[in-house]
Amino acid sequence: MVKKFKKKIYEKTTEDHYIVVVNPWFGRNGFTPSTVAKDLNSLSFWLRKATRKPDKPGVVKIIYRRSKRDEVIVRVDSEVEIESLLGKHEWNKIMNEDALLTPDSSASLIFMYNYSANGDPAEHEWTEYFPAQSPISDKLAIKNNYPDPSWVAVPPTNNYLVTLALPLPEWRLVKAKKEAAQAAALEIRAMSEFPSIESILASEKSSTSESLEEDAYFSKWEESSVREDTPIGEQGPSKLDKCGLDPYEREEAALAFLRNPSPVPSETSRGKTRPPGDENTPCESAPEVQKTYVKGEEEDCINAGSIYTPSDGLRKALALYITTVELNTAERLGKTTLKHGQVDESNGSKWEPSKRIKQEED
Secondary structure, three states, rough: OOOOOOOOOOOOOOOOOOEEEEEEOOOOOOOHHHHHHHHHHHHHHHHHOOOOOOOOOOOOOEEEEEEOOOOEEEEEEOOHHHHHHHEEEEHHEOOOOOOOOOOOOOEEEEEEHHHHHHOOHHOOOEEOOOOOOOOOOOOOEEOOOOOOOOOOOOOOEEEEEEEEHEEEOHHHHHHHHHHHHHHHHHHHHHHOOOOOHHHHHHHHHHHHHHHHHHHHHHHHHHHHHHOOOOOOOOOOOOOOOOOOHHHHHHHHHHHHHHHOOOOOOOOHOOOOOOOOOOOOOHHHHOOOOOOOOOOOOOOHHHHHHOOOOHHHHHHHHHHHHHHHHHHHHHOOEEEEEEEOEOOHHHHHHHOOOOOOHHHHHO
């Protein structure tokens, strides 16, 4: 008979946990001989954040590594809740967005180390490394709010890893399947509630018709609200007052007329005039001149709105206009060279200025 060799069973002499880390994170894939120490320190900082104890020294005690293998064995403190550390750590989820320059589908896998079958790593050609216990730098590209890892199975194609690592607990698999089923149900529900193409087209058609109706309504309103232009020389009906202007528009029109007065008509064009030397005598017949309504001076305009007192600027402009007209008239009659009280030798009359000119000269 062939003797059966009994497989040796190792017992732990400490309460600390041993884990296997496949494809460990330290900023990139694979170790570099010249940067092994730096890479292992970064790996230790990552695990401290993953255990939610980044500021506690001694969480990661020893890292065991072999030169020709990518996975490592890590001894962590017994106070760590090891169940929350096991699973798949996707780099896209654990790294800061500003540090993740391009999408990376890489992931680190963490399993329990099969201590009973493999014993103390230091006694089986694994090199010990004691990581630094210094504070974690703010430049570390790992999120402070570390996400929970997802369930993952031990890769069955790696026979060595199958003997080195233990599969995740059964309850983790049940929980993962339950979460996947809930996510699928939510997705199916969302797809069923998503509107069909027919309903989308119908809603777009109804919104388009409503928009056209609103445009037609506002077009009619704009056409009815626009006031037609009044032909030149005709005074159309005004919604403001009988003069067709509001008080401020009337004052602006009067000032514009006074700044650009029409030339004084000649004797032949204006017919009969007042006798020479008597400026206060009204003309027997005066030409019809289109009257410019001034604010506060036309009875109809006053009755149409509140009484408005002309401003000082308007009064001065009116006085200047009257003075200009009288001086032009006096110059045309040949009396501008006479002083007050002088007698015109041509006809023996004495020229006296009007009251308005006297007031302006005073």
